[in-house]
Amino acid sequence: MTATEFQPADTKVRQPILQARSLVKTFGRVVGLDGVSLDLYPGEVLAVIGDNGAGKSTLIKCLTGAEVPDSGELTVSGQPVHFKRPQDARAHGIETVYQNLAVSPALDVASNLFLGREERLPGPLGKLFRVLDTKGMRRKAKEELARLGISTLQDVTVPVENLSGGQRQAVAVARAAAFGSKVVVLDEPTAALGVRESNQVLQLVRDLRDRGLPVILISHNMPHVFDVADRIHIQRLGKCAATITPQSHSMTDAVAIMTGAATA
Amino acid sequence: MTQQQTAGPPTGVADLAEEFLDRQTPLSRIRNILHRYPALSPAIVLLVSVIVFGLLNDRFLRVENLSLITQQVAVVGTLAIAQTLIILTAGIDLSVGAVMILSSMVVAQLAVNNGVPAPLALLAGLLVGLGAGALNGFLVTRFRLPPFIVTLGTLNIFIALTLLYSNGATVRGSAMPGMLTWTGSTFLLGPVRISTGVVLMLLLYIAVAFILGKTAWGRHVYAVGDDKEAARLAGIAVNRVLMSVYLAAGAVLAVGAWIQIGRTNAASPNTGVDLNLDSITAVVIGGTSLFGGRGSIWGTLLGALIVGVFRNGLSLAGLDVLYQTLAVGILIILAVSIDQWIRKVKS
Numbered sequence: 001m002t003a004t005e006f007q008p009a010d011t012k013v014r015q016p017i018l019q020a021r022s023l024v025k026t027f028g029r030v031v032g033l034d035g036v037s038l039d040l041y042p043g044e045v046l047a048v049i050g051d052n053g054a055g056k057s058t059l060i061k062c063l064t065g066a067e068v069p070d071s072g073e074l075t076v077s078g079q080p081v082h083f084k085r086p087q088d089a090r091a092h093g094i095e096t097v098y099q100n101l102a103v104s105p106a107l108d109v110a111s112n113l114f115l116g117r118e119e120r121l122p123g124p125l126g127k128l129f130r131v132l133d134t135k136g137m138r139r140k141a142k143e144e145l146a147r148l149g150i151s152t153l154q155d156v157t158v159p160v161e162n163l164s165g166g167q168r169q170a171v172a173v174a175r176a177a178a179f180g181s182k183v184v185v186l187d188e189p190t191a192a193l194g195v196r197e198s199n200q201v202l203q204l205v206r207d208l209r210d211r212g213l214p215v216i217l218i219s220h221n222m223p224h225v226f227d228v229a230d231r232i233h234i235q236r237l238g239k240c241a242a243t244i245t246p247q248s249h250s251m252t253d254a255v256a257i258m259t260g261a262a263t264a
Numbered sequence: 265m266t267q268q269q270t271a272g273p274p275t276g277v278a279d280l281a282e283e284f285l286d287r288q289t290p291l292s293r294i295r296n297i298l299h300r301y302p303a304l305s306p307a308i309v310l311l312v313s314v315i316v317f318g319l320l321n322d323r324f325l326r327v328e329n330l331s332l333i334t335q336q337v338a339v340v341g342t343l344a345i346a347q348t349l350i351i352l353t354a355g356i357d358l359s360v361g362a363v364m365i366l367s368s369m370v371v372a373q374l375a376v377n378n379g380v381p382a383p384l385a386l387l388a389g390l391l392v393g394l395g396a397g398a399l400n401g402f403l404v405t406r407f408r409l410p411p412f413i414v415t416l417g418t419l420n421i422f423i424a425l426t427l428l429y430s431n432g433a434t435v436r437g438s439a440m441p442g443m444l445t446w447t448g449s450t451f452l453l454g455p456v457r458i459s460t461g462v463v464l465m466l467l468l469y470i471a472v473a474f475i476l477g478k479t480a481w482g483r484h485v486y487a488v489g490d491d492k493e494a495a496r497l498a499g500i501a502v503n504r505v506l507m508s509v510y511l512a513a514g515a516v517l518a519v520g521a522w523i524q525i526g527r528t529n530a531a532s533p534n535t536g537v538d539l540n541l542d543s544i545t546a547v548v549i550g551g552t553s554l555f556g557g558r559g560s561i562w563g564t565l566l567g568a569l570i571v572g573v574f575r576n577g578l579s580l581a582g583l584d585v586l587y588q589t590l591a592v593g594i595l596i597i598l599a600v601s602i603d604q605w606i607r608k609v610k611s
Contacts, residue, residue: 086497086499087499090499096497098497102493102497102498104487104498106486106490107486111483115483115487115499116484116495129478129479130478130479130480131478132478132480132483134478175498
């Protein structure tokens with residue numbers, strides 16, 4: 001059975017939320033992406049794996065606006081888009097959690113969730129004096145955390161630096177998933193975490209999917225990938241070597257495809 | 265109450281964990297509290313030093329003396345506001361004193377030698393402050409130079425400009441229009457004599473405390489100082505925040521120039537070089553971290569008052585100026601050590 005034959009049950013009828021066609025990106029004479037295509041469907045976890053230099057981070061950067069592809073097409077919900085900056089991708093509902101955890105340690109959980117999109121008080125206090133609606137933001141932060149099913153963050157007034165690694169990752173994921181985003185991209189979310197905390201984050205990924213939010217997961221950790229992913233996109237030498245599923249292939253198969261020892 | 269403690273189970277796992285963390289040692293609990301309220305340690309130091317100096321000398325706690333301390337603190341206290349804003353972004357400004365003197369010389373010269381009306385002269389002083397801030401901010405954001413180096417350079421540039429512009433001559437307050445020396449005038453509030461300059465300084469503190477604590481801009485200043493990259497990834501225009509901080513600092517320095525003219529009843533190109541370092545001293549003693557992202561503007565006011573109290577108290581105790589400097593030096597090192605210790609609060 002070849003991997004490309006497999007289609008998740010409902011993908012034939014559903015439109016991909018995020019679609020990339022023949023993305024090419026070169027850096028001088030180095031070819032980062034050599035015509036890569038990718039589909040992300042609603043309610044799925046798509047893992048992107050690949051060896052170092054296979055082009056997975058270039059691919060992700062093109063999807064999230066951190067790099068502009070030389071050629072190729074991107075569509076969000078069927079609409080063609082051109083991302084020049086990360087803000088452009090964010091404006092289309094594509095939120096990224098970066099590997100180095102983009103949270104501000106001294107600020108509390110609620111402030112971090114609203115960082116860069118603070119809300120002001122209604123009326124003259126907010127309009128004229130630009131006073132922040134701290135209470136309102138805390139209340140909404142709690143609501144969002146409850147909606148996303150994140151139970152590890154009880155107190156939204158705690159500074160993030162007082163939290164554990166897993167809880168910090170939860171803050172970063174919550175910020176990406178909150179406030180009407182369409183796609184969450186997680187770059188190595190478990191790389192710096194212990195076993196228990198990794199499991200919390202993986203559970204969070206499953207919860208997001210179960211709430212209908214599609215997730216792109218970049219990871220080196222095969223057990224984690226096979227644990228949560230619905231489909232696995234394997235990058236090799238700037239191309240998509242195969243798209244497999246945890247059911248169709250084993251971890252050994254995936255590694256073999258990744259390293260070129262086998263084809264799907 | 266006791267029943268609850270013995271019989272009642274904790275309300276949740278999180279509470280239990282939190283209590284357990286808090287109960288590690290009394291010392292770490294103190295550290296957690298100091299960490300949460302950065303203005304607390306300078307407040308304690310100020311209170312203790314006021315009590316000690318009050319016991320050492322009867323004259324110290326007299327109303328006239330306390331009023332004098334506030335007047336002595338007004339200029340450094342104002343410069344320290346600008347310094348706090350910049351240090352919160354993990355920067356440092358070595359040129360605050362030089363900018364202030366340049367601004368005061370421009371104001372005084374324009375008003376006295378060129379016959380410019382006082383309000384316009386003050387406006388020109390404000391423009392000098394903003395221009396200096398813009399230059400510092402431009403070099404920091406566009407050329408990505410460390411603020412320390414940028415302001416070390418501009419410090420010398422501003423000193424040279426001041427001397428060139430003024431020919432090294434002092435402008436006396438008696439020759440100036442009344443509006444320029446208005447900041448040196450005093451009024452009685454009950455038994456306390458208060459100078460207009462001190463009121464102006466306090467108003468600036470209130471305004472900056474409000475902006476830092478209650479607006480998105482204030483939060484972004486902290487976020488940029490805390491982790492620049494994280495702030496950028498969160499969608500904050502880091503360079504714009506930095507630029508606005510240097511501009512705001514420049515505006516504050518121009519007000520400082522006005523207060524300085526009133527306080528010394530003159531505009532002199534040869535004073536105020538110490539003020540660069542004194543402002544940093546006030547900020548550091550006030551508990552604001554030199555690594556950025558942590559601190560409070562009220563801590564800075566307390567820090568400036570602590571330095572004022574030490575200088576005044578030691579001189580009332582009959583000690584030489586040398587010992588005041590020695591004491592300030594020890595204070596700085598103590599303050600930074602405490603900051604380092606407090607910052608170790610991490611899970």
